[in-house]
Amino acid sequence: MKRLMYFLLLLTGSLSYADNRLTTALSEQGFVQEAKSIIYALEGELSETSNVFRRMVIDINGDIVVKRVQEIWFYPDVVSVEDYGTDVIYMGQSDTSIVVNVAASVQSDGTVTMIDPQTIQFAEQDAYNTFNDTKVAYLPIPGLTKGSFTVTDYVVTENLRLNQGGYSDALWAEHYFPLLSIDLRVRWQNIDLVTDNSHPMLKCDQQVQEVHCVGSNIPALRATNNAFMRDKLRGLSVARKASWDDVIDSMLTLYQQAFEDADKVDRLYDQLSAGKNRQEDIIDAIFRFVSEDIRYVSLSTAGHTHQPHSNNSVIANRYGDCKDKTALLHALLVKAGLNPTPVLVTTYRADAGRLVLPSLGYFNHIVLCFDRNGQSFCLDPTDRNTHWTYTSDWIQGKVSLALNHGSIPSVITSATYRWQMNVDTQITLMPDGGSRESETRTYFGEYASLLRYQLENATGDKQLESLEKQFRDVVADVDNVDVKILTPIDGDRLTFKVSTEVSFQPYLDVEAPLNLTEYEYWFVDELSSLAIQTATEPVEVQGFLFNSRKSIDFSSHWRVTKTTPELLFEHRFGRIVRESDVQNGIMKVNTRIEMPHQTVAIEDIDEFNRFIDKVSDVLDVRLYGALR
C-alpha cells in the first residue's frame, strides 16, 4: 500500500501548456442558459458540495466514439472552491480530440465567467500507466467563489482503431458528493455492445442499440479509507460484447508478438544461467536481471497499449514497461524449464465480483505466475526489491485475470503473513545502574522489500540517519545510537537486517530490589498501526508474524525473583505466545505474535481494536529481582 501511494504521487507528472488534441468553442449560449435555469430552480437549497447536474451522451459508430459531458457543480465554501475548483478532463489515445464548449463559473445572480483557453494545462495521468497513454487537461475555472457553480460542457471524440484494449466505459452514477440529477444515454451502431447498471437509484430504459438512464438525489458514496473506490462506485458500465475467453484471446494475441523477435533470449539465458546448477538459482538470476537491469520506462503509446515490445528490443534497449519486462521474463523462465502464465492485474480493485462486463479495460498491469514444486509464485518484474519467492505487496489482494482459457477474474492471494520481523535484543544492566542494549532486527520477504525500497535512493549516511530516526521514534529518543545495516541494500532480497547499539545512563537504584519494565517497542508500534479507526464495511488486515528474543542480564546486582509473565493468548484474530526462562542468572524471554491476513467484519471491529489494545498491554516484559 505504501508503495502504491508512492506511485499515486507520480500522478501529477510534468505540466505542459499545449496539446493539439484539445480545442475550445466557448459559448455562453446553449448549456450555459440551461444551467442557469437549473441553478435558479434550486432556490438556494444547497448547503454542501454537490454535483447538481450530470448528463452524458455517448454515440458509437463502429470505431468512432463521441462522448458529450455536461455538468454543474455547486461549491458552498472556500475550502471546496480551493479543493475542487479546477476541472479535469481525461484525454485518451493520441487521436482523441476534445472540444470544450463551456468551462465557466456561474454566480447565483447569473454572472458567468468563462475560462481563458490559455490557462488550460496538460499532464500525464500516470507515469506507470501501462495500458494507455491517457493525458489530463486541467481547467482552472475562473471567478469561482463560495456559493457559486461551475458549468462544463465538452465533447470527446475517440477512434477505437488504435485502442488495443477494445471499447469499455464506466459511467458512474455516484460521487463522494450528492448527485442531484443524472442523465446517461448510450447509442451505438456497427458495434455489438453490452451494458450493466449496478446502481439501484439509476433507472434505465433499454432499447434497440440504445440505453437511457436517469436518476436523482443520489446520496454521496460513504468512503472507507481502506477500500478501493473502483470497487464501490456504481453506475452504468458499457463494453464491447465479449466473453472472458475472448478477452484473454485478444490479449494473448497481442502478448505473443513479443516473442516474434526473440533470438537474443537464448544468449541472455546462457549468460544468466552460467555456473548455476540449481533451478532456483537460475530463476533468481533471471528475475534479478529483468527487474534490476531492465529499467522501467512507460511505453504504452499507440500500438503498444497492450502489445509488448519484442524481447530483442527490450534486451537491446535495457528498458521496458511491465508487459515488456513480463514478456522477457516469460521467455527466460521457459528456458529455465518453467511454464509460466502471464496474469493481468488491476491495482485499483480488490473485488473481482465488480468486474461485471468482460473487458481488458479494467486492467493496468501484468505479472507472471507459475507453479513449482507444488507452490505458486507470482513475479512482478517491475519490483526490484522483492525476492522472487514472495509476491510483491502491491499486487497481493488485487483482482487479476490469468491469461489461460477458462480463467475468470480472481484475487491474487495475500500472504498469510505479509509483515515478518524478528527482533533479537541483548540487554545488560550495568553495575552503575545504567544499561547497554544491542538489537538486531531482521525483516523478511515483503517487509525486507519495503525497507530496501525506502532506503535505496538514499546515500549510505542518509540511510543510517533514516534508520536512526526510526529507532528514536519507536524505541528511545537518545543521541548515542549506533546503527548498522547488516545486509547490503542490493543483497539477496530475502532478508534485511539492521543492528543498533545504545547505552543508557544510570537510571536504576542499585541498592533496591529491581522492578523494571522493558517494552516490545517494535511490536507495539506495528500493532498500533493496525487499529481500525472508522469503517463502514469489512476491513482487510495484512498478516503480521513477529518474533522477539530478549536476553536480559541483571546478574550484576540482582537475582531473578520472578520471570516475566508467560503468555498464551489465542484468539480468532491472532495468537501471542511468550516463554520465559532463567539461565545462569540471565532471563530469556521469547515472544511470538501471529496475526494472519484476515478480513475484519464491521461488527467485529470493536473487538479487533480491543484485541490490539490487549495485546499491546500484555507485551511488556517485567523484570523483578532481589538484591544479591
Add this chain to the structure above:
Amino acid sequence: MTQGTPFDVVGELKLPVKVTAPRLFIFDFLLLFGSFGIYTPFWLVGQMREIKKIGEESFKPWLWWFVPFIGLTQFWALPSLNRELNRLERKLDLPSWQQRYSVWAASIIILTFLNNYLGRLEETPLTIFLAFYLIHISLWSLLILRIRRIKTHLQSSQDPAVLNKYRWWEWPIVTLGTLIVVSLCLFILIDTTQTSVIKTWVPSSTFVDEETGLMFPVESVVWTQVENEDDSDALFSFVGPDAEFYAHIFEYKERSVNDLAKNRYAEAVDLNNAFDCVETQSFIAGTLNVRAEQRCLFSGVLGVDGAFSTFLETKEQTFELHIIVYSTKSMNSKLISSVRKAAAGFRLK
C-alpha cells in the same frame, strides 16, 4: 528371667540406692506438658536409669527414648516396665496396679498408633491433635504417679536421696513452655470456636457460586468455607486443614489484571523475599478477557510458604482467588497439590 532383651529389667532389688528424691507431681507433669511432650522420652530414660540403679539391672535405659513415639516398641517395653515396677512394689510391700496397668498400656499403645495414623491424614484438624496431645501427656503422668509412689516409699524407708531434685534447665521448660503451650491451646480453641463455618467442601467436590458463576475444584483436602472475619472485602473465604492455608475470592472494578498481579507480587515478596514466582496469562476461551495465574513458592526446612493468585477478567470486573499458604507439609503434599489445583481450576461457569 530373660537375659539380653533390651527392655528386660529383672534382677534383685538392693537397698539403699541413691536416686533423685520424689518431685512434685505437678512439676513433672508440667515438664511434659510445657515441652509439647518432647521431654517425655528424656524423662522416661531418666526414670529407667533410676529404676536400673534401684534394681541393679543391666538393660539399656537410652533405648527407652524411642518408646513414647514408636508404637511397636511399646509391645515389649511396657510389659517389661510393668514387671519391674511390680517387682519393686512387691519388695516395698506396695499394692500393684495389676489390671489398671494393662488398661493404661493398651491406651498408650492405641493412642500412639492412632496419633501416627492421623498425622498422615492432611485433613485431620489441629484440635484433634491437641486433644490427643493432652490425653497422651495425661497418660504418661499416671506413670509419673506410680514411679513417684515407689520413690516416696524408698525415701521414707531409707536415707533421703542426695541427688538434686530439680535440674536448673527444667525450670524454663516448666514455666515458659507451659505458658506457651497454654497460650497456643487457647488460641487454637478460640480460633476454632470463633470461626464461623458456612460449609465444608470435601475432596472431589467443586465450589460453585451460582450468583457470580465462580467455581474451583476442591481436591485432596477439605476446604472449609467460613465467614469472612479478617478481610471484609472478600466475597468468599476459606480455610484449609490446620489453618495451613487461607483463601479469599475478591472482586475488583476498573483494575487491570496486570496492575492487580503487580500488587500481589509486591505483597508476596513483602511476606517472603525468598519467594520464587511465576505468572502465566491467557485469554478466557472465546473472549478477550484475560486469565492470569501467579504462583509464588518457597520451600524450606519447616515446610512450604506460598502465595497463589488467579485473576479472571470479565467485561465488568475482575475476580481473584487469592491463597496464602503457611504449611508444614512438603512441596508435593496433598495440601499443596489441592491449592495448586484450586488456583489452576478457578474459572467462571
